[in-house]
Amino acid sequence: MNFPALDVAIGLAFMYLMLSLICTAINESITTALQLRGKILKESISRFLDTPAQTKARWFRVPTVGANTMTLYRHPLFAPLSRGPREPSYVAPQVFSAAVLAAFDRGKSLPPHVREQVDALIGHSEIRDEHEAIEVAFKLVEDRASGDFKRTLQILTMMIAAALVVATNADTLHAVHVLWRNPVVRAAVVQQAAERAKQPRPEPARIYVGYLDPQSPDPTATADSDDDELAERVEDDASAITPAESDALGQLIGWSDDIRAFNTPYCQDLQAKLNTACAGEITPECQQQLDALRTETRCATVGTLLEPTAAFGGFDTAGLFWTGLAHVPGWILSILAISLGAPFWFDALSTFMRVRGTGPKPDETRKPREVKQ
Amino acid sequence: MKPAAGILCAATVALAGHLVIAAPVPLKTVFLHNTFIDKYKDRALITDAALRVDFVPDDPHDIDKSGDDGDIHAAGRPGKEIGLQTVVEIVNARLVKSAMTDLQNHRGGKVLPVAGAWRLWLEHPSAKPQRQGATVHIDPKKTSNPDHVFEIHPLTRVGSQSILDESWQNIKGFTAYAADVAFPYYESDNARIIVNRGPAFTSVSGKKAKYNYAAFEVELLGAAHKLNDEGFWYLARVFGKSGKNLVKTPRRMIFVDGTDVATAAKPNAKLKVLGIPRFDLNRVAKESTAKPGADRPLVGAYEMIIVALIP
Numbered sequence: 001m002n003f004p005a006l007d008v009a010i011g012l013a014f015m016y017l018m019l020s021l022i023c024t025a026i027n028e029s030i031t032t033a034l035q036l037r038g039k040i041l042k043e044s045i046s047r048f049l050d051t052p053a054q055t056k057a058r059w060f061r062v063p064t065v066g067a068n069t070m071t072l073y074r075h076p077l078f079a080p081l082s083r084g085p086r087e088p089s090y091v092a093p094q095v096f097s098a099a100v101l102a103a104f105d106r107g108k109s110l111p112p113h114v115r116e117q118v119d120a121l122i123g124h125s126e127i128r129d130e131h132e133a134i135e136v137a138f139k140l141v142e143d144r145a146s147g148d149f150k151r152t153l154q155i156l157t158m159m160i161a162a163a164l165v166v167a168t169n170a171d172t173l174h175a176v177h178v179l180w181r182n183p184v185v186r187a188a189v190v191q192q193a194a195e196r197a198k199q200p201r202p203e204p205a206r207i208y209v210g211y212l213d214p215q216s217p218d219p220t221a222t223a224d225s226d227d228d229e230l231a232e233r234v235e236d237d238a239s240a241i242t243p244a245e246s247d248a249l250g251q252l253i254g255w256s257d258d259i260r261a262f263n264t265p266y267c268q269d270l271q272a273k274l275n276t277a278c279a280g281e282i283t284p285e286c287q288q289q290l291d292a293l294r295t296e297t298r299c300a301t302v303g304t305l306l307e308p309t310a311a312f313g314g315f316d317t318a319g320l321f322w323t324g325l326a327h328v329p330g331w332i333l334s335i336l337a338i339s340l341g342a343p344f345w346f347d348a349l350s351t352f353m354r355v356r357g358t359g360p361k362p363d364e365t366r367k368p369r370e371v372k373q
Numbered sequence: 374m375k376p377a378a379g380i381l382c383a384a385t386v387a388l389a390g391h392l393v394i395a396a397p398v399p400l401k402t403v404f405l406h407n408t409f410i411d412k413y414k415d416r417a418l419i420t421d422a423a424l425r426v427d428f429v430p431d432d433p434h435d436i437d438k439s440g441d442d443g444d445i446h447a448a449g450r451p452g453k454e455i456g457l458q459t460v461v462e463i464v465n466a467r468l469v470k471s472a473m474t475d476l477q478n479h480r481g482g483k484v485l486p487v488a489g490a491w492r493l494w495l496e497h498p499s500a501k502p503q504r505q506g507a508t509v510h511i512d513p514k515k516t517s518n519p520d521h522v523f524e525i526h527p528l529t530r531v532g533s534q535s536i537l538d539e540s541w542q543n544i545k546g547f548t549a550y551a552a553d554v555a556f557p558y559y560e561s562d563n564a565r566i567i568v569n570r571g572p573a574f575t576s577v578s579g580k581k582a583k584y585n586y587a588a589f590e591v592e593l594l595g596a597a598h599k600l601n602d603e604g605f606w607y608l609a610r611v612f613g614k615s616g617k618n619l620v621k622t623p624r625r626m627i628f629v630d631g632t633d634v635a636t637a638a639k640p641n642a643k644l645k646v647l648g649i650p651r652f653d654l655n656r657v658a659k660e661s662t663a664k665p666g667a668d669r670p671l672v673g674a675y676e677m678i679i680v681a682l683i684p
Contacts, residue, residue, distance in 0.1 A: 278511040281482035303499030303520045304510040
C-alpha cells in the first residue's frame with residue numbers, strides 16, 4: 001500500500017521518535033546528574049518522618065529535611081545505601097523499615113506522628129507489627145515520591161523538548177510540507193523508518209522512585225547500579241541513531257532553509273554588484289569583487305550565479321523574530337508530540353508500517369531488552 | 374560521562390542534515406534558441422563571434438593523454454547570439470604562439486573576434502540549467518574552464534589571423550581516447566539526450582558527457598554533402614582497433630574546408646582521424662519538430678568534428 005499521506009505520517013512518527021530518544025537521553029542525564037530521584041525520595045521520606053515545617057522541596061537542589069530524616073540517613077543500616085555523596089533513589093521496604101526502627105531505638109522513640117500512623121495501621125488491618133506497618137507506610141512514601149518524580153519528569157521533558165525543538169527547528173508544519181512536496185526525501189525517510197521499526201522497542205522512562213518495579217521489589221538494588229544501568233540503556237537507545245537516520249532526520253529539521261532565506265537577499269545584492277562591476281572589461285573594482293568572493297561563505301558560486309548557502313553570517317533581528325514566530329505553531333505541535341515519549345512513537349511507527357505493508361507482523365516476537373544482572 | 378557522550382553524538386549527527394541516499398543521476402539542461410538550432414544545424418563553423426575574453430592561462434595544457442591535449446582554453450562572454458558561457462580552444466596551441474598571445478593579450482574582458490567549430494556538448498554543465506540568450510555574466514571562479522556547454526573548439530581564426538593550417542593537425546605525442554572506448558559510449562544510453570521543442574526554445578537534457586578527443590577510423594559513405602558555410606559532411610562507419618563497426622547507424626562526420634583531412638576526404642575513403650563530438654543539431658531539429666512540446670529521447674544524436682588525419 002502506497003499513499004503519500006501515510007508516508008507523511010510515517011515520516012512524522014519517525015521524526016518524533018528520533019527526537020524523543022534524544023530528549024529521553026538528555027532527560028535521563030539531567031536526572032542522573034542532579035540525582036533527582038534521590039532528592040525526591042529524601043524529601044518524601046522527610047514528609048513521613050519530619051514535620052511539614054521541616055521539609056522544604058527545592059527542585060534542583062538538596063531538599064531541606066528535618067533531624068529525623070538526617071538521623072535515618074546517618075544510621076548504619078541506611079547509610080550504606082548511599083555511595084559517597086549520592087544518596088539512594090531506590091530502597092527496599094524491608095530495609096527502610098529495619099533502618100527506621102533501629103534508628104529510633106527499636107521504635108521506642110519514633111516521632112509522635114509516625115507512631116500514630118504505625119499504630120493506626122497495626123490496629124485496622126492484618127498488619128502484625130511495627131515492621132510491616134512501616135513497610136506499608138513506605139509504600140505510600142514511594143507512591144508520593146513517584147508521583148512527584150513523574151510530575152518533575154514531565155516538566156523537565158517539556159522543557160527539554162522545547163529547547164531541542166527550537167535548537168533544531170523541529171517544526172512539524174515544515175516537516176509535513178517537506179514530506180508532502182519532496183518524494184525523494186519522503187522515500188528516504190520512510191526507508192529509515194522501516195529499518196527503525198525493526199529495532200527493539202525503546203525503554204519507557206522509569207518513573208518509579210524507591211522501587212524499580214513495585215510488583216517485584218529487589219532488596220539488593222542500589223542507587224548507583226539502577227541509575228547507571230538505566231542511563232546506560234537510554235544512552236544505548238539514543239546512540240543507536242544511525243548516520244543514515246540522522247541524515248534523514250536532517251532533511252526534516254534544522255535551520256538551513258531559514259539561513260538560506262536570510263542569505264538570499266544578501267547574495268542577490270552581491271550578484272547585482274558583481275554583474276554591474278564586471279559588465280564589461282575586468283576593472284579593478286570588478287577584480288576586487290571577484291577576490292572578495294573567495295572568502296565569501298554565505299553565497300556559493302554555481303556557474304556564474306551566486307546561490308545562498310546555509311552558512312550563518314549574522315542576522316537581522318527583525319527577520320529572526322518573524323522567522324521564529326512563523327515556526328511557533330509547528331514547534332508547539334512538535335513539543336507536545338515529543339512529550340508523548342519514544343515508546344509511544346515507536347508503537348505508532350510500527351502500526352503505520354504494518355498498514356503500509358512493510359513493517360513486522362503483529363505476532364512477530366521482539367524480545368524486550370534483558371535486564372542486566 | 375557516558376550518557377552525555379551518547380547524547381552529544383546523537384544530537385550532533387541529528388543536526389547534520391545531509392541526505393545520503395543513492396539518488397538518480399540528475400540530468401543537465403540547456404535551453405537553445407530555435408533560431409540558433411535552425412541556423413547552425415547545417416553549418417560547420419561559427420564565424421562572427423565576438424568574445425569578451427575573461428580568463429586565459431599563461432601556458433597551454435601539457436601533451437600526454439585525456440585532458441593533457443596541448444590545447445589552450447579561454448573563458449569568456451560572447452554576444453547575444455551564442456548567449457551562453459563560452460570556452461574557446463586553440464588546438465596545437467604551441468604551434469600558433471601568436472594566436473595564443475593575442476588571446477592572452479585580451480584577458481580582462483577585452484573583446485576579440487574569433488571563429489571556429491561551434492560545439493555543444495554536456496561535458497562541463499553547470500548545476501542549474503542554462504538558457505541561451507540570457508546575459509552572460511563573468512564567472513566568479515576566475516577560471517579558463519568554467520561550467521559551460523558551448524565551445525568554439527577548435528578555433529579557426531583568432532582576431533584577424535587564420536590558424537587553420539597550423540592548428541588543425543594531429544597533436545604529436547597526444548593519446549586520444551580509443552574508438553573502442555569512446556564510440557560505445559557515444560552510442561549508449563548514457564550519452565542519450567532528451568529534446569523538447571517549445572515555441573522559442575528547445576531544451577536539451579542529458580547526463581554529464583565525456584570523451585573529448587577520439588582517435589578512430591572512418592569509412593566515408595556516399596557523396597559529400599555541402600554545408601551552408603565552409604564545410605561539408607559525410608555519413609560514415611566508424612572502426613576501432615578491433616576492426617568492428619562501432620556505430621549503430623552511420624554518423625555525420627564534419628569536415629572544414631582548407632584542412633588537410635578535408636582534402637583527403639573522398640567517397641568510400643578509409644581514414645584514420647582525430648575527431649571531437651558535438652550535438653547533431655540536424656537530428657535535434659528534425660526529431661524535436663516532429664513532435665513539438667514532447668520529450669524526445671535521442672540515442673546517438675552526435676556528430677564528429679574531424680580535426681586532423683592521424684598518420
